[in-house]
Amino acid sequence: MIRSQNQIKIESNSSTMSDLVFLLLIFFMITSTLISPNAVKLLLPESTSKTMAKQNVTVYINENYEFYVGEEPASPETLEPMIEDGIIKSVSNGETHDACVVLRSDKTVPVQYVVNVIDAVNAINGRTGAQHKVILATSPK
DSSP: OOOOSOOOOOOOOHHHHHHHHHHHHHHHHHHHHHOOSOSSOOOOOEESOOOOOOOSEEEEEOTTOOEEETTEEEOTTTHHHHHHHHHHHHOSSSOOSSOEEEEEEOTTSOHHHHHHHHHHHHHHHHHHOOOOEEEEOOEEO
């Protein structure tokens, strides 16, 4: 009987696979901590409508009736200039005629605080002749 001396051994090297999985794990851990869609934790009102818009500036009102423009705290007096600065910074082509301000308000906040943000954007529109919009962010029902 003739036997070949070359025998095929089926093996797989798992060290490279574990390195790859480890690198992917690190990548996803780092990228998930960089993403923070809601800088201020809110309980948003519910809605079935789905309006999508490019947001230039985000204004938050939390359950303690505190305003935030982006992640910076704001008062009712500083709300208008901070929104205007945010619109100017967010637009790269210099065309700030129709920016979109997304309002993320806790559902327990009285309507007057929401109206304060709308009034600030309307004051900017009146002064600059722009047509900035305010969109109220909601959570799905």
